[in-house]
Amino acid sequence: MPEPLPAEETISLLLVDDHPVVVEGIKGLLRPETGLQVVAQAYSGIEALSILADQHPTIQVAVLDLNMPEMSGIELARVIRSRWPHIRVLILSMFHDHATVAEMLEAGGSGYVLKTANRAELSEAIRQVALGRSYFSHDVAATLLQNMHIPAALEGSRPAELTGREREILQLIAQEYSNQAIAEALFISERTVETHRRNLFTKTNSKSVVGLIQYALRHKLIS
Known part of the structure; x- marks a missing residue:
């Protein structure tokens, strides 16, 4: 479960891009930033996984390119989150189509x-992600919102009326907390979390977590 980082703690980064010049460029860009440290770099998904197997306790955020040979950034993100759920993943790409x-x-x-x-x-994106929050560039957020399916009956409607507890759980879902982690964080049972989760999907007319996050972004229900 992600925890807020103390202000003085340095955020350790893994950079992954198949173009060495891009990796060096990002390192140079971030060098003046206090509290951020690139501790490892890789030029493929396979190399990144090998590095993580050795250094995963020290890496907090993985910054990944999307288009890489052998293993895409999406595939790499999926493996990282499965094997090392404490590592947060930030995608850095030129493309931002909805799919x-x-x-x-x-x-x-x-x-x-x-x-x-x-x-x-x-x-800012790295720091927000390290804190367990979500971050989308303005154009990326706009892409999500423009492509979300809004039933005609809901066009121009007010956001769903959520209880305080539902808003708390929505925020934690956006931060990728599991039902068990949410239950532990809020001192409630998993069954209660599941009930609130179902209510959130029903109230927002969402069919997936992506749809729920799109709805929450559109109505500014999450930070």
Whole structure:
């Protein structure tokens, strides 16, 4: 379960991109930032997994390119989140079509930043993701919202009326907490979490976690 990081703690990063010049560029971009440290770099998904097998206790955020040979960033994100759930995944890409962003969310990615981002935005994305939150570049968030299916009857409607507990659980779902982790964080039973989760899907007319997050973004229900 992700925990807030103390302000003085350094966030350790793994950079993965099949272009060495891109990796060096990101390292140079982040070098002036205090509290961020690139501790490892890889040029393929296979190399990244090998590094993580040795260094996973020290790595907190993996910054991944999408398009890599042998193993895509989406595939790598899925493996990382399965094997090392404490490591947060941030995608850095030139592309932000809806299908790709949705697939990234389903794979367990916590954020999606475009390669056109400046140092301030990339740094902020890393820090937010390390805190267990989600981060999307403006254009990426717009892509999600523009492509979400909104029934005609709901166009222009007010957001669903959620209870305080439902809002808490929605925030934790967006942070990728499992039902068990949510139950432990809020001192309630897993059965109660499941009930609230079903209510959230019903109230927002969502069919998947991606749809739920899209709804929450559209109505500014999550930070």
